[in-house]
Amino acid sequence: MITVENLTKSFPGAAKPVHALRDVSVEVPAGALFGVVGPAGSGKSTLTRCIALQERPDRGTVRLDGLNTTGLDGRKLREVRRQVAVLDAQPVLHADRTVAGNVAAPLEQLGLEGPQRRSRVGRLLDLAGLTQRAAQRPVELTPGQRRRVALARSLAAGPAVLLADDPTAGVGAEEAGSVLAVLDRARAELGVTVLLATQDGAAVRRVCDGVAVLEDGRLVEQGTVLELLSTPGSKVAQTLLPAIDTPRTQSSRYDRSVDVVLIGFAAVGALLPEAAARFDVELATIGGGLTRVGDTPVARFRVGVNGSQADAALAWIADRGAHVVHPKEGPKSIVAA
Known part of the structure; x- marks a missing residue:
């Protein structure tokens, strides 16, 4: 479970601080596929980085399965970070490696033995629908296929939480569905809790159980997608219906x-x-x-x-x-x- 309590984060600005998050509280149940939706600049990526322990909030708390992560450092911080995978909006693949080699890279860093590594890579390529592409290089793939390679790579180390920041950005509509399907399979087959940050309401409508809406760093709405769709005047209903x-x-x-x-x-x-x-x-x-x-x-x-x-x-x-x-x-x- 991901619990965000009263999170506030600002960054230095030219004239005054830029407030990226303003007292945001969100709860994501374990095993959920949860959407955070809002326009550019609404605070989605900052929220993702704070949950991933890449940014420290000015105030507030992030809990992962009840553990307060805000004050962690050293070895304990590294241990918790290994449980949280991040798929960036513009992931970079190793151009000189095959698809299988890209997915295997985190497992090599962990020192996983060859047979175990190959078994894990094979399972993830199947999950991502890329088994037939295992020997190809990234340059030979479509944008959507490259995004699925990056997604499989982010799952390689067996994280408990996956934070996907705009995973369909720059991917055509037809291929976007395949990327979202991999997120859904990761949740269903691997038991990963997935937080999907996106500007795309259609992505939330397609795969998310719950959703939070951010505007100008503030949480304006949260709940299950179906509950909010059936609430007249809700932001989710306006966006998705x-x-x-x-x-x-x-x-x-x-x-x-x-x-x-x-x-x-x-x-x-x-x-x-x-x-x-x-x-x-x-x-x-x-x-x-x-x-x-x-x-x-x-x-x-x-x-x-x-x-x-x-x-x-x-x-x-x-x-x-x-x-x-x-x-x-x-x-x-x-x-x-």
Whole structure:
């Protein structure tokens, strides 16, 4: 488990100190794949370096499995650092080594025997989907493949925690999915706790269990991804859910329009049609769309509603776990959730 308590970190600036982190507290459960999301300059990389014991905070505490790491030094600091792997945003591979040789480098430094080293490298290449590339050089690989080599290398020494700083930066959308899949497999198959710092909301939506949102060095939101997606007005919902853009002329065809968030196969597939039939109302999707959080379908629709039992239909939908928000101003601006 990673526990960050009231972390504050600043750096010298030209005119005044630059505050990278401001009283940030985050808890990452053991074995989780946890996202820290925010724009450039929000403090994500500084938080990662503090957890990795590469930076000392001005104030606050970092605990790894309950151990207060803030005051560690010497041999104890080195021992704890070996349990924490870091994948930098722009990792550098050894150009003169093969893929297998790059992954083996940390194991050679640890003095691991040849057969054990080869077995470990083989397992990691399989995890990263690179078995067929073992004898190639980095220059022969795509950006996404090189990132997966770096990821496999960071896992070589068997860390308990992996801190991945913008692991999909500079990688095309198709290859980014393969990089994220390796992070997910590391968590599932190796039991590694993964903290993913990223600007990419799609990466969080695809693989993360929980998420924290940073802005200007401050924590503005944290929780499980699905909980925050179902919370109207949350930063995570604004970032990860499909955008809604409905022309006013289209909305004017209905008695009212509402925004509905549906989570799960049953809700997405059946809740609106069942409500329409049960209450004899028209529920028409006029905006929004469908996405996935991991394997869970999540929809945000703008729905046009006609019918005398519209209020009863919307209340019935909300009672069954949907989140229904009336976006219009005026007397109808209420939340039924």
